[in-house]
Amino acid sequence: MIKIYHNPRCTKSRQALELLQKKGITPQVILYLEQAPTKTEIKDILSKLKLSARDIIRKNEDEFKEQNLADKTLSEEDLIAAIAKTPKLLERPIVINGNKACIGRPTENILEIL
Numbered sequence: 272m273i274k275i276y277h278n279p280r281c282t283k284s285r286q287a288l289e290l291l292q293k294k295g296i297t298p299q300v301i302l303y304l305e306q307a308p309t310k311t312e313i314k315d316i317l318s319k320l321k322l323s324a325r326d327i328i329r330k331n332e333d334e335f336k337e338q339n340l341a342d343k344t345l346s347e348e349d350l351i352a353a354i355a356k357t358p359k360l361l362e363r364p365i366v367i368n369g370n371k372a373c374i375g376r377p378t379e380n381i382l383e384i385l
Contacts, residue, residue, distance in 0.1 A: 273298040276365040284364040287375035307358040319372035324350035327362040
């Protein structure tokens with residue numbers, strides 16, 4: 272089952288979902304702003320992406336600045352907790368196919384894991 276962490280208000284996220292649908296794939300759509308991923312789910316996503324929390328956190332969001340998440344002394348656990356608490360900070364879209372995952376920016380990245 273392919274999953275997409277989706278924000279319907281995001282153009283790139285809509286393009287990612289459309290690409291999957293054009294390929295005949297009906298993914299499990301996770302509206303992560305409504306149902307925030309848990310810390311465990313975020314760790315699983317990071318493992319599949321082979322990235323750190325700092326790599327998938329949206330640095331231009333007001334919440335990033337308000338929570339002082341640029342602070343280099345914050346641990347991986349601190350950043351994961353911040354994403355779980357404020358899911359708007361999660362980069363989007365994230366597509367997962369089994370043990371593989373990618374950030375769909377650019378959208379063509381998704382083709383690599385199908």
